Amino acid sequence: MGSFQDRVAVVTGAAGGIGAGIVRALAAGGAHVVATDRVDGLADKVAREVGADGPRWAAVSADLAADDGADRVIGAAIERFGRLDILVNNAGGGIIRPFLDHTLETMRETVDRNLWTSVLCCRAALPHMRDAGYGRIVNVGADSVRNGLFEHAMYNAAKGGVHGLTTGLAREFAPFGITVNTVAPTGTDTPTVLSRPPDAVERYRKTVGLIPLGRFATVEEVASAVTYLASGAAGFITGQVVSVNGGTAML
Numbered sequence: 001m002g003s004f005q006d007r008v009a010v011v012t013g014a015a016g017g018i019g020a021g022i023v024r025a026l027a028a029g030g031a032h033v034v035a036t037d038r039v040d041g042l043a044d045k046v047a048r049e050v051g052a053d054g055p056r057w058a059a060v061s062a063d064l065a066a067d068d069g070a071d072r073v074i075g076a077a078i079e080r081f082g083r084l085d086i087l088v089n090n091a092g093g094g095i096i097r098p099f100l101d102h103t104l105e106t107m108r109e110t111v112d113r114n115l116w117t118s119v120l121c122c123r124a125a126l127p128h129m130r131d132a133g134y135g136r137i138v139n140v141g142a143d144s145v146r147n148g149l150f151e152h153a154m155y156n157a158a159k160g161g162v163h164g165l166t167t168g169l170a171r172e173f174a175p176f177g178i179t180v181n182t183v184a185p186t187g188t189d190t191p192t193v194l195s196r197p198p199d200a201v202e203r204y205r206k207t208v209g210l211i212p213l214g215r216f217a218t219v220e221e222v223a224s225a226v227t228y229l230a231s232g233a234a235g236f237i238t239g240q241v242v243s244v245n246g247g248t249a250m251l
């Protein structure tokens with residue numbers, strides 16, 4: 001029996017590199033996973049991660065920054081499994097460029113992807129967790145908020161909002177048995193990062209140069225921090241931003 005047996009988890013950004021790793025890790029622990037993203041072919045991807053012998057799962061396509069996307073996803077989890085124990089707000093991703101090269105559109109999209117998705121999923125999930133007297137919310141932030149990485153100002157503004165949401169919600173919902181934490185990765189070797197275009201190679205090298213452990217994180221290293229904070233064992237940890245950063249920023 002895995003440590004997530006009979007738990008129900010919603011994972012956002014589940015089609016992406018880190019999201020797929022989180023789905024894999026939670027399902028391996030026995031959780032029923034409701035995976036959501038806004039890309040085509042989501043169900044096929046999730047089926048591959050969970051595996052034929054894995055727990056029951058569902059895939060729900062939605063734009064989580066728009067209208068009723070988050071409400072539909074959380075509603076689907078409750079309808080299918082009757083409860084919601086874990087919410088992993090992993091959807092996001094940067095539009096990384098010098099601040100003055102952003103358009104209003106790319107600035108808004110950065111905030112939509114990273115902050116609004118998290119805000120709206122928390123808003124949809126919290127009433128169910130409060131009524132049940134139990135919940136684990138794990139947001140995926142970014143270590144670049146702490147070290148001000150090159151060309152990350154707009155991304156850090158959005159992820160900094162996620163870090164701030166974490167402390168506020170942690171205090172407000174602690175009386176209901178709900179913990180809220182953030183995992184803040186440094187650069188992580190996802191399939192997209194590893195197939196980077198040539199013009200991103202120099203930035204990759206510069207970023208690795210800032211990491212005392214001398215490399216990017218693996219997807220599994222980020223996913224294991226997420227699953228720990230999502231577990232029953234992490235019940236006395238709330239309101240924290242936990243860096244998975246190879247020592248880039250310390251404290």
Ligand SMILES: NC(=O)c1ccc[n+]([C@@H]2O[C@H](COP(=O)([O-])OP(=O)(O)OC[C@H]3O[C@@H](n4cnc5c(N)ncnc54)[C@H](O)[C@@H]3O)[C@@H](O)[C@H]2O)c1
Pocket residue numbers: 012013014015016017018019036037038039062063064065066090091092093094112113114117140141142143184185186187188189190192193
């Ligand atoms: N890979 C890294 O180096 C790194 C570093 C620090 C933080 N992060 C964060 O980790 C998380 C996962 O990153 P990743 O590298 O796997 O990125 P990714 O681009 O592979 O996956 C992110 C997923 O989020 C989804 N998404 C974005 N906006 C959405 C919306 N409005 N509605 C629904 N889905 C939406 C995308 O479709 C995508 O599948 C992100 O929040 C990212 O900002 C990544």
